[in-house]
Structure formats: C-alpha cells, structure tokens
Amino acid sequence: MVKQPREVKLSYSEFLSHENKKLKNHLEEVKFNSLSLIQKLDISKKENLKKLIEVVSVSHDFGKFSDYFQEKVRKNSSEERYERHGLISSLFGLFLTEKFEFKDVDKGFVNAVVFNSIKHHHGDLENLEKTIKYETESKESSFKDARKIFENIKKHKTKVNRIYNLLLETEGIDYLKEFESYLGKINDRKRDNKIIIPDLIRFTEFNDDVFYFYLFNLVYSILLESDKKSASEVEKTKEDYSHPTEMLKYYKERFDQTNEFNKVRETIYQETIENLDMALKESNKRFFEIDAPTGSGKTLTLLGNSLKLRNHLRESENKNPSIIYALPYISIIEQNYKVFKKVLETRYNKIGNDKLLEHHHLSNEIFTKSRDEELSYDKSSFLIENWYSDIVVTTFFQVFKSVFTNKNHLLKKYNKLTNSIILIDEIQAIPPSLITPIRDCFKILTEKFDSYIILATATQPKLNQSNERKEKRLDSIKLFSSRDSSSLSNKKINKFFNRYKIKTNLINEKTNLDELYDLIKQDSNFDNLMVVLNTIDSTKDLFSKFNDENDFEDFEKIYLSTNIPPRERLERIEKAKDYIDNDKKFVLVTTQLIEAGVDISVDKIYRDLAPLDNLVQTAGRTNRNNEKDFSDVHVLNLVDEENKDYPFSKYIYDKILLEKTRKFLKKKNKFSERELVEEYLSNYFEEVVDDKAQGVKTTTSGNEIDLNQEIKNLNYRTIENHFKLIEDDLPEVSIFVLDDGNSKELWEKYTDIFNRDIESFEEYLDRREEFSKIKKEFNRQIVTLKVKSREELVDFKSKMGVESGCEVDKLECNGVICLDTESDFYNEQTGVQFDEGKKDIFQI
Incomplete structure (x- = not known):
C-alpha cells in the first residue's frame, strides 16, 4: 500500500527547491543565469535558443511543487518514487514548448532536447529516449507515477499558476489546467505499455544535421551550470582582465x-x-x-x-x-x-584562479582569487569545474x-x-x-x-579527407x-630546423633486445643517449642490461615509465636536464611518455618502430636547440623473443598505422627532419585520414560503430562508450608508492579520511573537501597501470597479501593499493613489478 504524504499547508513563497532555498527564487535564478550565459553569444537562430533555454529553465524543477518532494526536502519520510521530479518536470517542459513558436527548428529536436535535458539534469544522459513506460515495477519513473505527482501538485493550483505567470511574464493563464489537458493527449499516444513522445522517432529517422547535437549540448550545459550555480549560492561571474601582449x-x-x-x-x-x-x-x-x-x-x-x-x-x-x-x-x-x-x-x-586556472584530475580543488581570497570547497568546485x-x-x-x-x-x-x-x-x-x-x-x-x-x-x-565534400571541409x-x-x-630553416637524421636501415630486420644492446655498445659516438621502447617489459629488460654489463660504467643510468610515480618521474627528467647542462654522461631508457612536449635535448636516440608522427615527436627530443649540425635517430623493429619474435610495436599501436609508416620509411635509409616533416608526413596523414578517420570504430566484439551517426541520433551513452582518447578496455590498478616520510604521512591522512562511516550527504561532502587538501600531493605518488587481465590482478593482490580496509596497517584502502618501496614488488630503479623471473602483468 502506497504511503500518502502528510499534507503540508504552504504559501507559494514557502515551496523549497533545496534545504534553504525557495523554489520560486531558484527558478528565477536559473532562468536569469541561463539567459546571461548566451547574452554575448553571436549565433544564428538565437531567439529559438532563448526560447528553449527559457522553457527548460522554468520547468526543470516543476515536480518539486509536490508535497512528496516538499516533505523530502524538509527531511520527512515520503514515498521515494513520487519524490522524483525529473519525468513530471520534463513532461511539463514538453507542454510549455506548445506555447512557444520555434521557427526553422525541427519540432522533433525541440521535444528531444526539452524532454531529455530536463529528465536527466540530475544524472547522466542516456541514448535519446523516444518513449515513456506507462507503468513499471522497477525504480524507474513511469507515466502513471507522473500523473499521480501531478494530481498532488493540483492541490496548490492557485499558487503554482501565480508563480508560472510571474516566471513567464504572462497574466491569468491557468497553466495547470492546460497541462492536465496536454497529459490527456499524451496518454492517448499509449501503445502497449509505452507512451510515444511526439515527433522524436521521425526526428531520429530523418535528421542528418550534426548541428543539433551541439545545440543539445549547449542547452543541457547551460541548464546544468545555472541550476548548480543557484543551488551552490555562487554569486560570482567570470571576471574580465586586460592582458596586453x-x-x-x-x-x-x-x-x-x-x-x-x-x-x-x-x-x-x-x-x-x-x-x-x-x-x-x-x-x-x-x-x-x-x-x-x-x-x-x-x-x-x-x-x-x-x-x-x-x-x-x-x-x-x-x-x-x-x-x-x-x-x-x-x-x-x-x-x-x-x-x-x-x-x-x-x-x-x-x-x-580568476586569472589563470590549471584543471585536470590531479590539480588543486580550491579556487583562489587574485585578492588572496580562498573560497569554500563547494563554491571552489563549482568555479573550477565550470572554468x-x-x-x-x-x-x-x-x-x-x-x-x-x-x-x-x-x-x-x-x-x-x-x-x-x-x-x-x-x-x-x-x-x-x-x-x-x-x-x-x-x-x-x-x-x-x-x-x-x-x-x-x-x-x-590532415583534418579533411581527400574527397571531402565542400560543405564538410x-x-x-x-x-x-x-x-x-x-x-x-x-637557408635559415635548414640551419635551425633540420637538426636530425632518422636512419631506417634496421626496420626491415628483426632486432631483439640483446642485439639492440650490442648495437648501442658498438656505437660510442655520444655523451648521452635516449632509448625509447614501446612496452614496460622491454624497457626494464634493456635497462637491466645497462646495469649488469660493464660497458657503460662512465654513464649514469636513468629509467622512466608509468611504473614510476609522477613525482619521481619529474625528478628524473630534471636530473637528465642537469646532466646535460653539466656535460655528464648518461643513458636514458624510457617508454613513449617522453615523446611529446618534454623539454629535453639528448645527443642521440634509438627508437622502436611507431607511427610516423610519434617518431617525429620522439626525434624532437634530440638536438632541440641546434647544439650541433645533426643528430642521429635510429629506428628499428624490436621483437619479443619470448613470443615468437612478435614485434613490440604491435602490442601498442594500430597495425594499419604501422603498415603505412613502414611504407614511407622503406623509401630511403635516411631522412632529414625537413624532408620527413614537410614531404612524407603530410602524405602519411592524408592516407591515414582517408582510411582511419571516418568516425567508424570496431568494437572488441567485431561490430562497427559509426560515431558520426550516433552523434546525429543523440545517442549519448553509445558516444561515451566509444569516444575514447586512449583505446583500451584493460582493467586498471592504482598503487600508492610509499617512499619517504612525507608519503607515509599522506597515506595515514588518506586512510583516516576514508575510514570514517558516512551517514549523510553533508558528511560525504566533508570527506571530499578534506581529501581535496591532500589530493594533488597524494596523486603524485600514485602509479595507475593497465593490467593485462583481471586474473593477473587478483594474483598480484594475493601475492602482496592485500586486505581491503582503511586501517594504516592494511595494504588497500578505497580501491588504492599501498606499496612500500622496500617491498619485493617494487624496484628502486624500475618501479612497480610483479615478481622476479616473470614477465610483468602491466601494460604501458
């Protein structure tokens, strides 16, 4: 039996949207904030955008006028499925679109953005929803639930109508009576147990304009920011500064x-x-x-x-x-x-941070103003996450x-x-x-x-395919x-930007790690050397050879890979730079993490095969400041002897990209920087774009996903699953490396924070705020690695004796494994390791 809510006698000014926020004020603020965000935006059909934003702004919390929600916000118990306001609010939004005229915009799109953005403004978007379940036993809201919530809101008809006449600047309109009539029409669209939302099926079948995806994003984004800005009581707008060149x-x-x-x-x-x-x-x-x-x-x-x-x-x-x-x-x-x-x-x-903000998952979470003012965690989160x-x-x-x-x-x-x-x-x-x-x-x-x-x-x-239609270019x-x-x-370009020669005579041969070491040993014409390989296993094996043999006793040895925590990696890069400045000999063995943007310049490079643009980026780490006429970059085909001479490059890179790279590198045994970048690279990119840049992706099950079509169809969950900047579906493991007193103190604070029981949302926010104070330094000790299989990860944890829990003497807390550098599972030079004598379970 459904529990009826306790009837609360409210004046219209006393409806709450949040614990200390009047609902009328909240809706006014969201509308004002939303329209302010597009004030200076110079786009076509701006009047349509303003109407869309006005509709979603004033209707997104319509369901909060129910007694069910009002009891919830006052922390009284009620019936959970009727406390939800997303579906009834989205239906009210659809109703309001009937009162506006949208010129030259597909009505199906208008309904799509209004219904889906309102329904999901407290959660993640799904693939475009075109139907509503009439009734359901699950936790999902149904049309029948929405009708029941509306029947409750009707008790406050006079007050609610007065608010909406104020919000929409109208007089005397009985919005609830008209909405009741609209719900009746929607009910007539029932087929089996589904209500079909008007015009959406037709829209997805015939839409071929990708612009609607970006317009949906804009409306949804503005609603989310404006809603959270009002709820967070943030008054600040972005300050404008004049920065002369x-x-x-x-x-x-x-x-x-x-x-x-x-x-x-x-x-x-x-x-x-x-x-x-x-x-x-x-x-x-x-x-x-x-x-x-x-x-x-x-x-x-x-x-x-x-x-x-x-x-x-x-x-x-x-x-x-x-x-x-x-x-x-x-x-x-x-x-x-x-x-x-x-x-x-x-x-x-x-x-x-009002002038300059660094934003990524490791950055600071407290927003500071230029006037030395530090804001609260809640306000800081809003300002940082919304840039x-x-x-x-x-x-x-x-x-x-x-x-x-x-x-x-x-x-x-x-x-x-x-x-x-x-x-x-x-x-x-x-x-x-x-x-x-x-x-x-x-x-x-x-x-x-x-x-x-x-x-x-x-x-x-290249961004355009060779046969790209003019309107798409x-x-x-x-x-x-x-x-x-x-x-x-x-002449000047040749002098300053023709700094290296890429030598490719070895790519047609299979070279194992012993042979690579011998090649380097015979090549003594360098004071410092960088060897860039494609897998963690191969870097560790080669690095051990440099340590075990006596051929490079006069050279310092430096190792870099994602097995090393970020703080230590940066220190090692700085050490290499210091060695260069002081003419000290060294050998640097690294994975490809070095190849883009790291400001280091070595005498010579050996590089395992990689796509052509990766090779050029790696080559940019030698003779960077034109210290000599030319440096050599040797490219070779390194193979895994323990896997039937399988190329290490194929563990990491797309085979089509490797094949196209081979095709161009086979043309000559030696390329200068200029001819490689200006002639061959452009042709390589043209072929890659024509073959690989269609937006069509193959899933692990072998099915093809056309991202371009999913974008046009507003299928957001599919887009999320397949738009990946890093392509892999391997499980991850996060390891906190305990290497000094400071890191021990960080781990103790971390376990103390996550050892506490959380009994309210406020306590959850307090935990987040407390962790934010140590987050940046804590993450500098984190090694996040891709594991080759879940079975290997279970084996790794078992061998470590990992026990989940949050006491300091435990090895795992909140999904993070603590690993002391004194452990058998950590090598001082090469970082996290599985165990001696076994190939590592970690991928780069």
Whole structure:
C-alpha cells in the first residue's frame, strides 16, 4: 500500500527547491543565469535558443511543487518514487514548448532536447529516449507515477499558476489546467505499455544535421551550470582582465637576445602575429594553424596570438572571450602552466584562479582569487569545474569529454567552449578514428558558436579527407609553416630546423633486445643517449642490461615509465636536464611518455618502430636547440623473443598505422627532419585520414560503430562508450608508492579520511573537501597501470597479501593499493613489478 504524504499547508513563497532555498527564487535564478550565459553569444537562430533555454529553465524543477518532494526536502519520510521530479518536470517542459513558436527548428529536436535535458539534469544522459513506460515495477519513473505527482501538485493550483505567470511574464493563464489537458493527449499516444513522445522517432529517422547535437549540448550545459550555480549560492561571474601582449616582451627579456636560435624563435612569433593581424582584417575565418617545428617556441607563440586575438575582439566587438589551452598530457600541462604564470607575473603581483586556472584530475580543488581570497570547497568546485577563469590550461580529456560524453559533470562546462579562444597543442595525439568527429566539432564551434581555434604542432594531421565534400571541409588560415615562411629563408630553416637524421636501415630486420644492446655498445659516438621502447617489459629488460654489463660504467643510468610515480618521474627528467647542462654522461631508457612536449635535448636516440608522427615527436627530443649540425635517430623493429619474435610495436599501436609508416620509411635509409616533416608526413596523414578517420570504430566484439551517426541520433551513452582518447578496455590498478616520510604521512591522512562511516550527504561532502587538501600531493605518488587481465590482478593482490580496509596497517584502502618501496614488488630503479623471473602483468 502506497504511503500518502502528510499534507503540508504552504504559501507559494514557502515551496523549497533545496534545504534553504525557495523554489520560486531558484527558478528565477536559473532562468536569469541561463539567459546571461548566451547574452554575448553571436549565433544564428538565437531567439529559438532563448526560447528553449527559457522553457527548460522554468520547468526543470516543476515536480518539486509536490508535497512528496516538499516533505523530502524538509527531511520527512515520503514515498521515494513520487519524490522524483525529473519525468513530471520534463513532461511539463514538453507542454510549455506548445506555447512557444520555434521557427526553422525541427519540432522533433525541440521535444528531444526539452524532454531529455530536463529528465536527466540530475544524472547522466542516456541514448535519446523516444518513449515513456506507462507503468513499471522497477525504480524507474513511469507515466502513471507522473500523473499521480501531478494530481498532488493540483492541490496548490492557485499558487503554482501565480508563480508560472510571474516566471513567464504572462497574466491569468491557468497553466495547470492546460497541462492536465496536454497529459490527456499524451496518454492517448499509449501503445502497449509505452507512451510515444511526439515527433522524436521521425526526428531520429530523418535528421542528418550534426548541428543539433551541439545545440543539445549547449542547452543541457547551460541548464546544468545555472541550476548548480543557484543551488551552490555562487554569486560570482567570470571576471574580465586586460592582458596586453607586451607581457610576452617583458617575459622574453630573461632570455639571451643575442642567441641566434632565440632570434629565429622571435621571427616565427612575429610572423604569426602579422599573419593573424592580416587575417582578422581580410577574412572572417576563425580557424588557424601553426605548423612549427619542435623547439620553436610554440607555447609562447600560442599565448601571444591568443592575447592578440582577444584584444582585437575586445576593441572591435566589445567581447572578452576566455582562453582555453588544451594539451594531451598532464606533465606538459604543468610545465606550460608555469610558463603562462610567469608571463602574467610580469604584470600582476598575484595570480589567482580568476586569472589563470590549471584543471585536470590531479590539480588543486580550491579556487583562489587574485585578492588572496580562498573560497569554500563547494563554491571552489563549482568555479573550477565550470572554468570561471580568464585563461584555462587543461587536458584534451577535459575539452573533448565536455562534448563527446553522457556524463553530467563533464557536459556542464560545454558552454564554455562557445564564444572562446581555444588553443589545441599537439593535436596529433588524437586517435585517427576520432579525427572526423573532432573536425566537425571544430567546424561547428567556429562557424556556429562564435569561437576561434588555433592548432599548433610540429606534426599537423590532415583534418579533411581527400574527397571531402565542400560543405564538410574545415579549411584553416596558416599563421606559420616552415615550408612557406615569409620571414625565414630556406637557408635559415635548414640551419635551425633540420637538426636530425632518422636512419631506417634496421626496420626491415628483426632486432631483439640483446642485439639492440650490442648495437648501442658498438656505437660510442655520444655523451648521452635516449632509448625509447614501446612496452614496460622491454624497457626494464634493456635497462637491466645497462646495469649488469660493464660497458657503460662512465654513464649514469636513468629509467622512466608509468611504473614510476609522477613525482619521481619529474625528478628524473630534471636530473637528465642537469646532466646535460653539466656535460655528464648518461643513458636514458624510457617508454613513449617522453615523446611529446618534454623539454629535453639528448645527443642521440634509438627508437622502436611507431607511427610516423610519434617518431617525429620522439626525434624532437634530440638536438632541440641546434647544439650541433645533426643528430642521429635510429629506428628499428624490436621483437619479443619470448613470443615468437612478435614485434613490440604491435602490442601498442594500430597495425594499419604501422603498415603505412613502414611504407614511407622503406623509401630511403635516411631522412632529414625537413624532408620527413614537410614531404612524407603530410602524405602519411592524408592516407591515414582517408582510411582511419571516418568516425567508424570496431568494437572488441567485431561490430562497427559509426560515431558520426550516433552523434546525429543523440545517442549519448553509445558516444561515451566509444569516444575514447586512449583505446583500451584493460582493467586498471592504482598503487600508492610509499617512499619517504612525507608519503607515509599522506597515506595515514588518506586512510583516516576514508575510514570514517558516512551517514549523510553533508558528511560525504566533508570527506571530499578534506581529501581535496591532500589530493594533488597524494596523486603524485600514485602509479595507475593497465593490467593485462583481471586474473593477473587478483594474483598480484594475493601475492602482496592485500586486505581491503582503511586501517594504516592494511595494504588497500578505497580501491588504492599501498606499496612500500622496500617491498619485493617494487624496484628502486624500475618501479612497480610483479615478481622476479616473470614477465610483468602491466601494460604501458
């Protein structure tokens, strides 16, 4: 028997949306916040967007007018299935769309975005829902439940109608009477046990316009941010600062201005600024590319161009867009964030998060203002996760998973990608199969949503297929390209950006680890050497040979892989740089984590086979500052003797990419930097885009998923499952490495935090806030590894004697394993290991 709620006598001003928040005020704030977010957005059909946002804003919490919810918010017991407000609110939203006229917008889309965004504003999106269950025994809300909730809301008819006449600026409309009639019409659409939502099936069958996906994201994102802003009592809006490009000039004064290479970097910078200035005068294009070699100063060039562009928009259009700078790896983000901060410090005494924000899963969770004000955890979380900063330095994951996901907490900042300046550094790190969806995203953001995008890399991939239809193409303005530079002569480019030769005579032969070691031993023409291999196993085996043999006694040995905690990895990279500065000999054995953005320059490199763009990125770690005429980069085909000479490269990389790389490398035994980048790489990318960038992915079961079609059909869960920046479905294990007194103290704090029983949502938030204070340092001790199989992971835990629990003497807490460096499962030089004499269970 269903328990009836205790009838509460309420005046209209006393309906609550949250514990200390009046529902009327909340709906007004969400409407105001939502419309404010699009105020400066210059897009077509803006009136339609305003109407959509108004509908979802005022209707998203309609179900909270029920006594069921009002008892819940006052912490009285009620019937759970009738406390839920998502479905009844989404139906009310559908009803309100009937009262607005949407010109030139598919009615099916209007219903899709209103119904699904409201229904899921407290959870993650599903694949587009086209029907409603009439009744159900499960916990899922049904149409019958929604009717019962509405019958309860009718008790407050006068009060609710008064509120909606105020919200929608109308007079005398009996919204509840009209809604009751609408529910009757919806009920007539019942087929079996399902209610068919009007126009949605037709929309998904005939829609071929990807724009609707991005418009859905925008409406949903604005609703989420505005709702959480009101609930969090955050009054702050993003502050706008004026950042003159002269800051770059002052920052560069610390460098040797007489150095020839620095002069070349400044020439490249000035050329990009001049080309940007010309483009803004002569073109309305918003998509730019900087094709600059490694070591040419792309970080400062990107910052300078973004500030120049923003100042132009500020003066000409009274706009002050945020700058969002995205990179693929956290190690590069931390490095480049420090550069940005030092530039800003030439103008400001204090750099708070309102001016500059570093955002990734390891970054600080407390938002500080430039006036030394530190905000509470709750408000900080809102401001950080919604990018309330002038300049944001973040990851590819945070940017692209603000678009291609079903996750509520990620999609809520999608609106920040509109009306912004977006800098994408090292775009080649994107998997080729995702190029087409990302190209479409760039096109929509720049052509429809008032954004500017600048791509910068030494290995710029092709975004358009060779036979791409004109309306699908995304064409750029080149701000710099070494092959057709207007300010650098061919002679100067050859001198400064033709720094290495890639030697490929070994790729047609199978080379095992012993043979690789012998090759290096016979090649004594270096003071420091980097060997980049594709798997953790191969790096550890080779590193042990350098340690066990006596051939390199005069050389320091450095090892890098994801088996080493991040703090220790950074220290080892700094150690290698120090050795270079002090002419100390060393050998560095590493996985490919070194290959992009790490500012290190060695004498010579040996590299296991990898896709061509990866090889070019690796090669950028030698002779980086033009220390000598040429460096050698040897590429070889390293094989696993214990697995029938299977190439290590095939454990990691796509076989089609490897085959195309072989095809180009077989043409010659030696390539200079310029000919490889300017001639062969462009042809390689053209073939890759034509073959791999269609947006079609093959699942582990062998089925093909067409991401482009799933995007058009608004199938958000499918998109989340198959849009992966890192392709693997292997289980993960997180290991906290206990290596000193500070790490021991961190582990004790962690176990203390997670040992407490949680009995309320407030206690849960308190736990999150307390962990946030140690999160950054704690995660610097975390090694997150992919495990080859779940069985191996169980075996690993068993051998360690892991017991789940949160006392300090236990080895596992909250899913994190604690591992002391004194343990048999940790090697001081090579990090986490399974056991001696057995191949590692960990993948890179």
